[in-house]
Amino acid sequence: MSTPALRLRGIRKAFPGVVAVDGVDLDLTAGEIHALVGENGAGKSTLAAIAFGELHPDAGSVESNGTVGLVHQHFELVGRLNVWQNVLLGREPRRGWRIDAAAARERVRALSKANELDIDPDALVEDLPIGAQQRVELLRELERDPSILLLDEPTAALAPAEIDGFFASVTQLARRGTAVLIVTHKLQEVIAYSARVSVMRRGRIVAAMPTAETSVDEIARAMVGGELPQIAQRAQTTPRPCLTVHALQAGSAESGVTGIDLEVRGGEIVGIAGVEGNGQTALADAIAGVLPYRGSVRFTPELSPKRERSRVETSVIPQDRHVEGLVLNFSIVENAVLGRQNRPGIRRGVLLDREKAREDAQAIVERFDVRAASLDVKVRTLSGGNQQKLLVGRALIDQPHFVLAYNPTRGIDVGAAALVQSRLIETRNAGTAVLLISFDLDEILALADRICVIYRGAIAGRFDRANVERAAIGRLMAGSQ
Ligand SMILES: Nc1ncnc2c1ncn2[C@@H]1O[C@H](COP(=O)(O)OP(=O)(O)OP(=O)(O)O)[C@@H](O)[C@H]1O
Ligand SMILES: [Mg+2]
Incomplete structure (x- = not known):
């Protein structure tokens, strides 16, 4: 040699x-x-x-x-x-x-x-x-x-x-x-x-x-070091209205969305299949309320337009864990409460309840198998995949009404990916509405109850879990019929 x-x-x-x-x-x-x-x-x-x-x-x-x-x-x-x-x-x-x-x-x-x-x-x-x-x-x-x-x-x-x-x-x-x-x-x-x-x-x-x-x-x-964990079973659910998107237009001409209708109900996972750059980020950002849009994005139960977001609890697993998700110089405990300050139980009067924050951090670490030396280490010192598991855990821990999951298993190993996918299914089984945007078609096929294919900012096709055809989805993703 x-x-x-x-x-x-x-x-x-x-x-x-x-x-x-x-x-x-x-x-x-x-x-x-x-x-x-x-x-x-x-x-x-x-x-x-x-x-x-x-x-x-x-x-x-x-x-x-x-x-x-x-x-x-x-x-x-x-x-x-x-x-x-x-x-x-x-x-x-x-x-x-x-x-x-x-x-x-x-x-x-x-x-x-x-x-x-x-x-x-x-x-x-x-x-x-x-x-x-x-x-x-x-x-x-x-x-x-x-x-x-x-x-x-x-x-x-x-x-x-x-x-x-x-x-x-x-x-x-x-x-x-x-x-x-x-x-x-x-x-x-x-x-x-x-x-x-x-x-x-x-x-x-x-x-x-x-x-x-x-x-x-x-x-x-x-x-x-053994067999891979099985993915959780999907339970029978009775879907209830949660998110209704109508005629949504947002973002630039090249990478935006141009008139999307979409419904995501509690107790189901709707998957957005597509090649990166076909409007997924604009769709996610408009729904998350961080990008101006035309058309409507409504969460049920509907209250006055101002109050509906605070009434319906939503959370996001963002695309880029460093830009939108975690503060690298904060500890696991501090990151575990970021963005959740208004959730029930997190506050005691005007202050954060430190004990509750620790308990939540501990729960996330256990349920999502986040591997870290302690809860007090800076998130910067966690490996990439463990940062991602923390981010997913924080989004799911409160069992919100709605979760937007953008490439949730990016950078996660095969065993941990099965765990995260199981947690998403369990969250759905418990009645949460999940919008899954993923560039990984296998992940969409494994998780989604319904699939929408996005191409050049529009929905090019819709499938139910019962009638999915991988090849047809692949063709639509590539822009052919
Ligand atoms: N600067 C650091 N300070 C403290 N601990 C660290 C530091 N860098 C890495 N670690 C720890 O060393 C171990 C190995 O981390 P490493 O980033 O090498 O893992 P990895 O195999 O690349 O994982 P991943 O697939 O998630 O990227 C982890 O327990 C991590 O928390
Ligand atoms: Mg690494």
């Missing part, structure tokens, strides 16, 4: 209350795509940061044979700069002492074209949807062309069509000799594109095998 491009030996890293990486050996070979999988909190991002040199291990050695690049799980872009400025930061083409903006723009355009990552070089990064930000982050590393490329959940926010294009370019890189490590929760990707897979569990590598010799099921069992 050739000398490894990257060799990790005996890596150990502890944080207060947890050993994140516990004696890991790992080799990356030039020209090979190596997948690293494991439960949320298993230590994957910590290991990647150590391999990159961003974090120092407590013990062990890192030897690399070339330059190392890392695409972070949580993007590190400068929102105020545009796409080409972010991609080329510090490496801009110059003319004399001036940045040559035209050449820079062209370089980024060519790079995005070559990698099939569609992006406008002049767009301001903070205005971009999360999938596009993911593409920018990728382009930035592709532009640097390192000989060892570490990718931490690079496809978590990409649409299925983009994922194919992305892997086509990663495969190209590997053919040219780049050593690639890819962290992902999408086990089909592991099977389809990687040559080897290493499975981490509680800080250790518990299995490592050539991908050709394993399967999605075997990898999943190695990850969770």
